[in-house]
Amino acid sequence: MSIGTKIRTFYNGAWHDEDVAIMRAADHGSWVGTTVFDGARFFDGHAPDLEAHCARVNKSAEALMMTPTMQPEDIVAAVREGLQAYGPQDAVYIRPMYWALDGDASGIVPLEGSTGFAICLEAVPMADQNASAKLGRTRFRRPVLEDNVVNAKAGCLYPNNARMLAEVRKRGFGNALVADAMGNVAESATANVFMVKDGVAFTPIPNGTFLAGITRARHITNMRADGIEVVETVLSFADFEAADEVFMSGNMMKVTPVTGFEDTSYQIGPVTRRVREMYWDWAATT
Numbered sequence: 009m010s011i012g013t014k015i016r017t018f019y020n021g022a023w024h025d026e027d028v029a030i031m032r033a034a035d036h037g038s039w040v041g042t043t044v045f046d047g048a049r050f051f052d053g054h055a056p057d058l059e060a061h062c063a064r065v066n067k068s069a070e071a072l073m074m075t076p077t078m079q080p081e082d083i084v085a086a087v088r089e090g091l092q093a094y095g096p097q098d099a100v101y102i103r104p105m106y107w108a109l110d111g112d113a114s115g116i117v118p119l120e121g122s123t124g125f126a127i128c129l130e131a132v133p134m135a136d137q138n139a140s141a142k143l144g145r146t147r148f149r150r151p152v153l154e155d156n157v158v159n160a161k162a163g164c165l166y167p168n169n170a171r172m173l174a175e176v177r178k179r180g181f182g183n184a185l186v187a188d189a190m191g192n193v194a195e196s197a198t199a200n201v202f203m204v205k206d207g208v209a210f211t212p213i214p215n216g217t218f219l220a221g222i223t224r225a226r227h228i229t230n231m232r233a234d235g236i237e238v239v240e241t242v243l244s245f246a247d248f249e250a251a252d253e254v255f256m257s258g259n260m261m262k263v264t265p266v267t268g269f270e271d272t273s274y275q276i277g278p279v280t281r282r283v284r285e286m287y288w289d290w291a292a293t294t
Contacts, residue, residue, distance in 0.1 A: 012130030037107025043163035044068035045105035053096035069106040071160035135261035142268035144181030150217040172197035188217040199258030200224040203251035213240040230286040253277035
């Protein structure tokens with residue numbers, strides 16, 4: 009099911025103005041789950057950090073033992089060609105993806121050089137500037153590299169995220185604040201997370217249980233350039249309960265203010281507002 013409209017698909021070297029069927033029933037990715045993707049955004053006529061997203065999808069493919077078939081710069085060129093069908097007023101979700109076509113004799117390990125590739129473009133509006141979220145706790149945790157492919161943006165990881173969301177939504181929350189294997193805060197169910205205390209921004213230090221996102225890195229760079237202290241460290245749920253501000257950072261919506269975590273309430277504070285302002289100012293220069 010699509011999440012947007014005005015869908016275009018790049019498949020077998022050409023663009024198609026529709027949601028094209030790209031996988032067969034016997035493809036390795038169909039039944040064993042060897043799929044990876046990345047997500048970039050086009051809005052206000054710009055596609056910030058597109059090159060980084062196109063490079064990361066290749067790294068994700070390699071993490072699942074697939075052979076990338078496109079160079080990052082060629083993916084960028086194909087995306088820019090596809091975006092020509094959209095206007096600057098369109099906000100577009102850009103999703104390059106790989107999946108394994110064939111496996112070895114066991115059917116489990118992907119065969120080297122047997123990889124499918126596509127790009128999906130969908131018009132998906134950016135979040136309303138007044139949008140926010142409340143977070144709840146979930147019993148489900150982020151996996152570790154020893155038991156899952158946490159070093160990739162892999163489709164097989166998302167059922168766990170879905171369990172997190174479904175659990176907290178039953179209690180009236182919009183997203184989940186998620187622990188790592190040690191019980192420390194890792195991220196939300198859909199995005200990286202920051203908290204602010206006494207004007208200092210804190211975010212969970214990358215520990216191999218979650219992807220430290222491209223947009224997360226951009227916010228850190230922007231804040232430090234603006235004189236805001238940013239600390240990557242181990243954070244507990246108690247730290248978040250004592251925070252002055254909390255916001256989520258993800259490619260889809262860039263900055264989402266958090267107004268509550270369980271029984272704790274937050275204001276949408278000056279650092280969160282400044283991070284959003286800086287991101288849009290930076291994106292306009294790309």
